[in-house]
Amino acid sequence: MNAWFTPELKPLAAFLTSLALGLLIGLERERSPAARAGLRTFALVALAGTLGAMLAQETGAPWVLGAGLIILGGMMVATYFKQPLEADPGTTTIAAIVVCYGLGAIVWYGHVQLAVALAVTTAVLLYFKAELRGALQRLTRQDLVSMLQFAVLSLVILPVLPDRGFGPYAALNPYQIWWMVVLVSGLSLAGYAALRLAGERHGALLTGLFGGVASSTATTLTFARHGRQPELTAVAALVILTANWVVLVRLTLLVAVLAPALLPQAARMLGLAALAGVPLLYLGWRRLERGELPALALGNPTEIRAALGFGALYAAVLFAAAWLADWAGSRGVYAVALVSGLTDVDAITLSSLRLYNLGSLTGHQGLTAILLALMANVAFKAGLTLAIGGPRLLLRVLPGFTAVALGAAIGWSLV
Secondary structure, three states: OHHHOOHHHHHHHHHHHHHHHHHHHHHHHHOOOOOOOOHHHHHHHHHHHHHHHHHHHHHOOOHHHHHHHHHHHHHHHHHHHHOOOOOOOOHHHHHHHHHHHHHHHHHHOOOHHHHHHHHHHHHHHHHOHHHHHHHHHHOOHHHHHHHHHHHHHHHHHHHHOOOOOEOHHHOEOHHHHHHHHHHHHHHHHHHHHHHHHHOOOOOHHHHHHHHHHHHHHHHHHHHHHHOOOHHHHHHHHHHHHHHHHHHHHHHHHHHHHHOHHHHHHHHHHHHHHHHHHHHHHHHHHHHOOOOOOOOOOOOOOOOHHHHHHHHHHHHHHHHHHHHHHHHHOHHHHHHHHHHHOOOOHHHHHHHHHHHHHHOOOOHHHHHHHHHHHHHHHHHHHHHHHHHHHOHHHHHHHHHHHHHHHHHHHHHHHHO
16 A cells, blocks of 8 residues: 555555554444444544554654553543443443554554454454353353363463474474374364354254264264164264264364375375265265254363373374384384274374374375274274164164275375
């Protein structure tokens, strides 16, 4: 925008940007009858922020910017104090005024893109007040504990860990190991939150999708148990197949984040597996009659004990894979993939990607390890379904499991 103005008018670009941001936030506040500040007020506040930043820079007196914020904040507090409304104590509008003033200031200092992103975020938070309040009212104490524990895992523990290799083969990097814990816990927490906010009874397909993100093993266990009931067999089969189909999406996301160079080959292998499973999912969904769904028995997805357990499992798999790769070549890694994939595909996938990034495995060897782990996991889930849900449920899920396994094998052969 600055290119459109002469040197004398270049400062005008910052003021016009601030005006637009103030109008954006003020537009939302204007629709609230209880708010004491609307379109014009927020536009003026944004302009005041830019003007204060300009004066502070030109005069070399940074206190001018702070003084302007104190004056505006004091005026808003006084307005609500003189004419209080029980329905709106004014804290949200006052906070929005402070943010708007700050946005105007950072526009002057050249952070235009950041200011625009923050202004849009502020408007969204103000507009979706009812939806956010409704979502928060559904959260239980365990939900809040899960979020706090995830914050501890990602924001407290992760930054202080050393980012270098320890032990034989320098295979154990505390920072990288814990980063994998944070990544998997974050995916599980996202699925768990989706289940809590959207509900478990909005359909078998939705439950399978969210359950697969949270924990495909927990979803399989829960619905295999209910699959023994004839009236729930079809529902249980669809949920189990959907949850385990989501595992393919999870693995693709892990490859995209951790080894982008390997993504085209991995997407071909995992994409064909996913495509092979879609027709059976569609048929199962079309044939399914509406009914009550059993609740998923999911625990806290970010529990510290569970996080430490996964971290220990990942470190053990990583060390075993590095040692066996040195001792027996790629066949050693394949043996680890078969064994660890029985219970957890994520750990061997993350380990294989780590070894690929270190140059210990080629791309083809890493994909082979992922394929073997996936095959072992499918076989384990099929056995789990038979043992808990019985032959009737197994006959429902076996075609889907077989299609996914064959699709993955064909994709791997093409790679």
